[in-house]
Amino acid sequence: MKKYFLYCPFLLLITAILLMTAGAKAQTKPAPSAQRFGMVTGIKPGQIEYYKKLHAAVWPGVLKKIKECHIRDYSIYLQKIEDKYFLFSYFEYTGRDFDADMKKMAADSTTQRWWKETAPAQLPLPEAAAQQKTWTHMKEVFHSN
Secondary structure, three states, rough: OOOHHHHHHHHHHHHHHHHHHHHHHOOOOOOOOEEEEEEEEEEEEHHHHHHHHHHHOOOHHHHHHHHHHHHHEEEEEEEEEOEEEEEEEEEOOOOHHHHHHHHHHHHHHHHHHHHHHHHHHHEEEEEOOOHOOEEEEEEOOOOOO
């Protein structure tokens, strides 16, 4: 009987730790999985070098806002197809409200100034231009982990 009482504080401690750990796990929300986005726009041939130069030294405020808006792994690619040049972008979105985050980005004064620098180099595809947008969203047809 005495041995049993020696183990009681130890058992109570283990039980308390298990209950606290289980409670903490139940309260922790899983991180949202990333949504992948691909987009395309045209670029004026005479503006390619300027566009590359801009993106070789993206303004810190722009990079900060991208991160604040839950965007990661943002890449832009250049490709010539026949006699036209196109920019293809890819990024992952990890937030919970894409539209709200994009409005937050669009309201940022530094981002607005950045877009004023990049916009003259870009040639939106007709469907984007009709909506007064620069980039056209592409539909994902395959992904592999």
